[in-house]
Amino acid sequence: MKIKNIQKVAGRMNIGDPFIFGAYHYDLYPEGNGKFGPKASLEGHNLGNDFDNNLPWRMYHGRSIPGFPFHPHRGFEIITIVEEGYADHFDSKGSKGRYGEGDVQLMSAGSGVLHGEMFPLIHEDKPNHLRLFQIWMNLPAASKMTEPQYKMLWHEQIPIAKPTGDVRIKVILGEYEGVKSLGSLPYSWAKDPNHRVGVALITIDAGASYTIKASSASLNRFLFYYEGNAAIKIEEQSIDAGYLLDLQGGEDIVIKNITNGDAKLLLLEGEPINEPVAAYGPFVMNTEQELEESFREYRRTQFGGWPWGQEEAALVHAKDAGRFASYHFGKEIDKP
Incomplete structure (x- = not known):
């Protein structure tokens, strides 16, 4: 199965x-x-x-x-x-x-x-x-x-893989369809490509399909259908939005969007640490x-x-702060 x-x-x-x-x-x-x-x-x-x-x-x-x-x-x-x-x-x-x-x-x-x-x-x-x-x-x-x-x-x-015009894969960690992520943290399990860690958001347009390719038999793979207006088919089994699947890592997995709108899924996979x-x-x-x-x-x-401050109000930024990251007490600032 x-x-x-x-x-x-x-x-x-x-x-x-x-x-x-x-x-x-x-x-x-x-x-x-x-x-x-x-x-x-x-x-x-x-x-x-x-x-x-x-x-x-x-x-x-x-x-x-x-x-x-x-x-x-x-x-x-x-x-x-x-x-x-x-x-x-x-x-x-x-x-x-x-x-x-x-x-x-x-x-x-x-x-x-x-x-x-x-x-x-x-x-x-x-x-x-x-x-x-x-x-x-x-x-x-x-x-x-x-x-x-x-x-x-x-x-x-964040890189987007587009294997077809009706499928988009937001590559957060790992590599999909030849598109590599921006990279992991220095000591992450994802740092070594042999660990096959992948995190991605997949959007499949109405009527389209996508196949998650086989990786390895020892790989753990989880797929969460988090947003859509009706059931989709995964390996010909109907799956409603809000359900998570534990899938074989060494098999191709076919996803078919039979709804009349987008289907959005979260994919998590990786070799186990086994510790x-x-x-x-x-x-x-x-x-x-x-x-x-x-x-x-x-x-x-x-x-x-x-x-930082102890109150909840001290744990949020000003309304107009915009999106940003500050490191080492402001010594380094990163913005989109």
Whole structure:
């Protein structure tokens, strides 16, 4: 069977080695209130821990602004894709920025970092819809205690493969149809092409088809049909939007869009790291002892502490800040 498993996604994606965790956020935020929060009642939201998928939008761990106020990570890499809306980033290594509308952030937590990611509702005269994927990709043991890294992939620069006129592949990591990505972080599992790591967004026009080519039998491959107006066919099986497939890596996979609109899919694939995993909350290590040591070190050092303000309002940028990345406390600035 080319399709090993099918599951409905309700926020969290059940993916596997080399990936640790995957989340899909799609929030129909209303107009902003002028303070980056929603111009709407917060009644019914569990402020500080709001993950109710029955609601049209969530505050997550934010209390006045949606998002995730600063928190620690260690031992893995985070790939954040913001297809709609904006995210404001701050971290304890002196980096900050705003990205969105198709941008991608790569961040390796390495030996330990604090970061905050908030979703500012910038528009006060129209809705602020947010569509975001966050993928945690493990680091091998040899790279877990490396220096944290942060890199932006601006959407204007991300390569697009066009195998046909009705198929477009946004190549975030890896190589598809002869088109290579902009490259990974220095210590990423994706750095070595033999690991066959690929992350891509695939858009297939109505009536068109695309074949994901066979790679290797040991490859783990996951495909998420996240947006479309009807079922599509994958290996002649009807798949509704909102479903994730675990696929054979050594087989060609045929996707047919039989709807009357675009079908949009997220593809994740890579060779497994095949190392023991000890994970709890924000830390991913190889042994329980390393995990315990990580928590002890965080309690002792706070991974260097938090250099920015403590309030949610201090974790977002000015309304007119635009898209940018700032490194080393402003010593280096990157813009699209």
